Amino acid sequence: MPKNITISLKYLLPLLAAILAVSPLAVDMYLPAMPVIATDLSTDISMIQNSLSIYLLGYALGLILFGPMADKYSRRKLVLLGVGGFFVASVLLPYVQSVEQFLLLRFCQAFISSAATVVVPATIKEYYGKNTAKGLSYVSMIMMFAPMIAPAIGSFLLVSHSWQLIFFALAAYSLFIWILVFFFLPEANKVENKQEYSFIERYKIVFSNQEARLDIASSMVISLAFFSYITAIPFVYLEVFKVSEYTFSVLFAVNVLALMTAHFTNTRLVTRKGSRAMLWYGLTLACICATALLIVNIYQLPLAYTVVTILPLMGSISMIAVNSDALVITKFTEQSGTATAVIGTLRWSIGALAGPILAYFYDGTGLPFAGLMFGSVLIVLACQLVVRFKQKESSKQAL
Template sequence: MKQSSTKTSLALILPLLAAIIAVSPLAIDMYLPGMPEITEYFSTKMPLVQNSLSIYLLGYAVGLLVFGPMADKYSRRRLVMIGLLGFIMTTLALTIAQNIEQFIALRFLQAFISSAATVVVPGIIRQLYGKDTAKGLSYVSMIMMLAPMIAPSIGSILLLDSWQMIFYVLAGYAGIVLVCSYCYLPDVKTVKSSASYSVIKRYKIVFSNRAARFDLLSIMLISLAFFSYITAIPFVYLTVFEVSEFEFSWLFGLNVFGLMVAHFINTRLVGRMGSRRMLRCGVVLSVLAGTSLLLANIFSLSLIFYVLAILPLMGSLSMISVNADALILQEFAEHAGTATAVNGTLRFGIGALAGPILAVFYDGSALPFALLMVVPVYLVLICQLLQSKQHKVAA
């Protein structure tokens, strides 16, 4: 595809890339309201059905490790087709599962194959946007944020028919994305290299890059804070502050909207300020907002103070994440898929620790949640100070 044609198609390509990435958030969130019905259907226990979510995340992480290096060697467009087609087939298979064991196994396969489609997206954006990668990532993330905002509501409506209808609709959505990708997604070529790298060599190159080390650590820590929010916020709002389910939905949606606003601001400013400065702005804001959240807990302040602290904190986390992603991708022109795989695996790996950590320190209050949001933010500040010092020494 010619460069001029690519530029004129960005308005179409970016929503399409967002739609591809949204497949996983929809697969995670749409079936959550149907868990009790799935439990009854398979005559099993709720923890087993809940484990299907953890298995999905595991399958997705394993898939990233497998397909990431392939995205640096083979056609990215072809991987999107394989990933979406495999996702459709496994999603339809879920509707005819005979027992919970089959259901869980299919969820693993569903996540594993879908990662083939999503792992290539950051690399495509990097090649389309170049030095403005953070701007492209912010646009895609801003559009994609609609998925987790509306997915539980869609799932609740579809449950009026059956839990299987959730997966029929999910397969239909993936089918539409597949057709659109076949018609409109350009075959953005991987960066050619004179050297031939094995999978092990590609991972070694990524992990041994000192320039990206502190940004990778920052992303891990931000992911821990983000998954802590996802894990604990229902307890904090519904149990600690005893808000209604309607109020919880409104407050949760407000924070998702805050994430979208942060991405929009990033698209407006990153071209002038650069990803590194925007990341540092996000770190400063996160430290201020995180400290405010901690103080709200220490002094047992009312709900409004929590809301006013969490809203900018979530926005700052997204600003740190998207700019760190862009800086990492810029370091690995020939290994964008591998870098994305490492990035995603570290995110999910550290994020999986949020639940166990919160369980260990559970005391019936919101303090463990606040600490697990704030401590990673302070550690990110240290990482970025060390990164700045390393850069000065290298210069």
């Protein structure tokens, strides 16, 4: 192995973002090819659509396993394992002969890739310390280019050649990232006198921290709001308001830009204000916008009102998520990987509930979507009010 080359924070963050981008690329690039894959594998498209749920399940289970391992073993080696395993699965996927093989490889692809992504927040924490939220915002801002361009890349590759080329492109991307990681990703600094903990003990430590539990709950529930948006917005724009596919893509891209703007704003202010204050700024804006969105849908106002309320709401949601994550991760010196696994697993698990909840309350309007967004924000508000109350009580006892 070559001697690790020193890399500055300016280049480390894009590298970490590129590692994180592996999953959104794997999720979004093959979406346009689903009907073609179903035809080639002689199956229903519903089976190929299920591969998305299979991928999310594999990713969540991988986080549970690799999170504690990231606290005990070499993070750099875990990234190499995760990206390398993703590469192997991507190379094999174009050669599948049945839908069962396709689903199995997608599960394996997701499961092993989580070994790489679970390391990223802990690595940012190591280099940014109390400014972890700033680093997370930078990485999230850069990474958001992946879901923006992935469907377009997938469509181009599909039209140019075949659906198999999409997975070969993913393989090429992961191989490129593996080489960059091998030469440029520094190893984590070893914690002196670090106590050895078992797999279960690491999770107990994370869940036993009362304030962390409330911030984890905040991160989890605000993710429900985010996945509600991802699940419902195509229906709201395309079916309720009857916009064209082109208009929908423009509106969707604008909201992604709102997320990026919120992350950029957070990087500018969080070092001065702190993560807790920035979380409250985002939560205050979210309460206002979620209430407005609910009112807009109750009275079935025109499209412009929905667009104007969703834009700042999505930005505020991203600000809540990144700062609640930072508050959790910075609480744990030796269990940051485990904490990341807890956040990620709960986030993806509750995100999977958005579809069934919206389907249960379906009434042909955008009201269930607005109601779920509003309810999620209120639960986060309740969690943070409890945190504030307990902090005041602790301050009084200290005096």
